[in-house]
Amino acid sequence: MPHAFVLPVALFALQDAQGVGSGSGAAGAASSSSSSLSYEEGVRAAIRGGGCCASRAIAAGACLAALHGGEAGSEGDNAHGVPTAWVGRVRDGQQLLDVAVKLACLR
Amino acid sequence: MLFCIFLHAYIGEALANAFDAAFGTDSEYGPIDPKDSPKPLDGPWRHGSLKGFAALRGDPKQTKKLYPACGLTSDSQADCLARAVPVAALFSGTRRDPAAAAAAAGSQDQPGSSSSMGSRALSDAVAAVTRVTQNTDVAVAFAQAFGALLGEVVARGSAPLQALAAAEKALLALDTRGENGEDGDSEDAADARESARQALATARTLASQEQGSGSGGAGNDQKGPSEPFLRTVLSYAAVPSLSEVTPKPIA
Numbered sequence: 001m002p003h004a005f006v007l008p009v010a011l012f013a014l015q016d017a018q019g020v021g022s023g024s025g026a027a028g029a030a031s032s033s034s035s036s037l038s039y040e041e042g043v044r045a046a047i048r049g050g051g052c053c054a055s056r057a058i059a060a061g062a063c064l065a066a067l068h069g070g071e072a073g074s075e076g077d078n079a080h081g082v083p084t085a086w087v088g089r090v091r092d093g094q095q096l097l098d099v100a101v102k103l104a105c106l107r
Numbered sequence: 108m109l110f111c112i113f114l115h116a117y118i119g120e121a122l123a124n125a126f127d128a129a130f131g132t133d134s135e136y137g138p139i140d141p142k143d144s145p146k147p148l149d150g151p152w153r154h155g156s157l158k159g160f161a162a163l164r165g166d167p168k169q170t171k172k173l174y175p176a177c178g179l180t181s182d183s184q185a186d187c188l189a190r191a192v193p194v195a196a197l198f199s200g201t202r203r204d205p206a207a208a209a210a211a212a213g214s215q216d217q218p219g220s221s222s223s224m225g226s227r228a229l230s231d232a233v234a235a236v237t238r239v240t241q242n243t244d245v246a247v248a249f250a251q252a253f254g255a256l257l258g259e260v261v262a263r264g265s266a267p268l269q270a271l272a273a274a275e276k277a278l279l280a281l282d283t284r285g286e287n288g289e290d291g292d293s294e295d296a297a298d299a300r301e302s303a304r305q306a307l308a309t310a311r312t313l314a315s316q317e318q319g320s321g322s323g324g325a326g327n328d329q330k331g332p333s334e335p336f337l338r339t340v341l342s343y344a345a346v347p348s349l350s351e352v353t354p355k356p357i358a
Contacts, residue, residue, distance in 0.1 A: 004185050005249050005306045006313070009256065010340045013267045013314030045337075054154055055185035059253060062192045066260040067267065104196040104261070 008046050008056045011037065012063035038080040039064045115235035119174035122239050123164065130157050132165035156186035160240040178242030187246035190237045191254035198229040198254075199262035226277040229258050248299035252278055252307055271311040278304045313339055 015037060037045070039061060046060035047053045061082075068080040087093040132138050136151050139162050153161065159179040163172050233254040234247045241247075255277040259270035278300050282292075292300075317336045 005188070005252070005303070006310050007340045008188075009253075009271065009307065010310035010313045010336075012256075013271055013310050014317055014336070015267045049340075052155075052185055055188050058192070059185065059188040062188075062195075062253075062257060063260070063267075066257055100193070100196060103193055104199065 004052060004056060005059070007049050008042075008060035008063060011042055011045060011060055012067070015064075015067060037064065039068060040083050040086070111231065115231065116174060118232075119235050119239050122236055123160075123174045123177050126157065126160060126239065127164055131161050136161070154186050155184055156182050156240040175238040175242050178238045178240050180242050182241045183243045183245035183249075184241070185249070187237045187241050187250040188253045190240070191233045191250045191257065194232050194236055195229065195254045195257035195261060198232065199258045226255060226258070226280060229254055230277065230281055244293070244296040244299040245302065248278075248296070248303040249306070251281070251300070252303035256307070268311055268314060271307050275304050275307050275311075278307075310340075 042060045042064045043057050046057040049056060064080070065082060082097070087097060090096065128134060130136050130153055136153055139158050140148060156179065159182055160177060163169075163179065164177050230251045233250050237247045237250040252274055255274035256270050259265040259273045259277075260267070263270075263273075265273060281300060282297055313336065317333060320333070320335075
């Protein structure tokens, strides 16, 4: 596992080189350049790495959502965020996203 | 200290019960599918650590394994990273509150700085929830590294490379526990944390090199990382060649 960890984290770190400045959530989304990896692109890249790809995709997705904002987005509306279509394909997807937001607001 | 140990044990057993209900052999996921069962599975899917946990916890021939004995002692897969995500969200949520963010401004709690109390609480909680399914030092160390990384981004708004460096520091800070008269970690745990720290450093170096080469950087027309960068990170993921990466779109 140790080296498998490098893939999603390096993909995430690369966002520094791609015009994503500091600031999370909406601020991060606002500072995302057109050349930075979106949530969808990062997750797809992690999956295409093959092997034990599920958890690496989760890791890449968590990093990119933290950076770009976890809110569901679509073209022109937080296009770097979690794709709205993906949320719709997950059972209770929107409810899960809502729980995540509530969790982050607990403390 | 003792209170924290009991609290984590309580939380760990509560989470184990929740996993039992959601993913156990009596849940809608049903019995554990044999390794050689045809793929994709016709129905809900559990990752390896959850299957191991469900098998351990639901074995009718054995006494029910309580936390942390319900966690596999040979499982250090990357599944542990998923455990760190909600914990990092919980421990980092304060800064989403503009008032709390304003209160932190001007203090040492700035992007890239290490708040040792917060880091330690987050790391301890990540360790507790990781051991529910993966009771190994390696899984805990990598989950802690990932939790620290996410925490830096969410709570302090750190940029990626800055967050990686801060997460490395947070891991190093965990190694001072034994110096204050508290119980020190085992050598294995310290080695595992060092391995996780080196993985963070490797990722940071690879990204910096990519940045230095001008590939995929801001202002560059290229979309995403360069092929050499991908080749390197894939080699770390034990994927022998780029040709094995099948670019199939998700239907």
